[in-house]
Amino acid sequence: MFTPFNKLNKSTCTSCKDKSCAVAVLNESQLELLDGNSYESEIKKGETILRSGALVSHIIYLKTGYVKEFIIGQSGKTQIIQIVKPFSYLGLHSLFGDKINHYSYTALEDLKICYIDISAFKRLIKENGDFAYEVLVYVCKESLNNFFRFANQSQKSANGRFADILLYFSEMYNNCNFNLPLTRQELADLISLSRENTTRVMSRFKADGIIKINDKNIEIVKFDLLKKISKNG
Amino acid sequence: MFTPFNKLNKSTCTSCKDKSCAVAVLNESQLELLDGNSYESEIKKGETILRSGALVSHIIYLKTGYVKEFIIGQSGKTQIIQIVKPFSYLGLHSLFGDKINHYSYTALEDLKICYIDISAFKRLIKENGDFAYEVLVYVCKESLNNFFRFANQSQKSANGRFADILLYFSEMYNNCNFNLPLTRQELADLISLSRENTTRVMSRFKADGIIKINDKNIEIVKFDLLKKISKNG
């Protein structure tokens, strides 16, 4: 069997154990099409995966690791949209929008991604309705989640926002004890506060015994109180 | 030819002049399927079209008129997500999410909508890849637009937010002179400010000769200055 150059030492899409929900519904020949139009790559922590403003030639599937999705606003301030989890697509919204990428993505740790050619991806959508349906589900869910966070955030004060983001991370890692993948500044950019105010809220929560802090490590001690703060403030 | 009861005096989807971009790619038999699973309805100004929390049995296509899309946050405050324009779908995100509707919609004026049965809609997506593609384009564009607004808004002060929303409306109506479809309170809920602060900003802009105000009617006088304010804060 012919093995394309860029597939050396790479798994095929067919045998991939990290398939997305959408790719899971593809048939054998469609998987081969995907396989012939995608290639795997490794990214080092801190590297930029995709930059806002770039033309979209590939969409990116995140196999392992966490990624920061952000934009730089008109005033030059950074706004972090979300922390993207494994098994997600990067740049998908922009692909179907206007072909220009709208978000920037940087790796929060060493990670593995797959580049997928956009024309192949589009062809799969048009050929396989179940695939299209799953992509739609993905896009809509993500959109709903992020909007819910944003909308709630804009109604809350600093305490409520910080409580929210702690719950967000504890849910993401499925653990009350986790290592923040962000600096304090990035945390601030995620909840739209100043860095100083963010650390102040952290100190207050620590002093009140709601959380324990050890550099990047955070442990939620009073979970219920945190939920109450998230709700009321 | 048999005419179903609910189609009396209604146009068919085939002859509809207000088709969405997605429906425009359907073939004859698919249009008939759509026709058999949708019905038109009229809504009076102020009526609720769809409520957050309801199970999604139909999606709604907005043929004419403007609609307010909003959620009520955990604290009870209202957050308006966007003003939905004609030729848009209502409840689409929720359809592909978890079957529960996440946004509420009320009519800002008398308007015409079409209810479309969700199973028929899903069948069209799975049957016709071009249709699915167009639906994806719609969802992604809307998502990008709204995020862009939200992300920018969260970085701006009251002046910047109000300037933004004036530009938003003038673009929507394609006119520097327009009638606000919202009360001052709703305007405040759209840009996440208090009602009082919103009117104060309006008064300031009026005093500075940036806009003219006559009740709900607003005329943008100094367009360039408004853009500058929007940009700088």
Add this chain to the structure above:
DNA sequence: TGTGGGATGTGATTAATGTCACAATCATTT
């Protein structure tokens, strides 16, 4: 004609948040 309720504008006050300044820590480089 009068009455009640919603919407609106504005002043005074309070609360929250951003900004500035500075010190401490740590990792990396020279």
Add this chain to the structure above:
DNA sequence: AAATGATTGTGACATTAATCACATCCCACA
């Protein structure tokens, strides 16, 4: 070892926006 720069915590202060209070205005309706 010294130096540089990034990150973090914290106090003082300035700025901004929310809240409270109240007066108008307008409209629907008795």
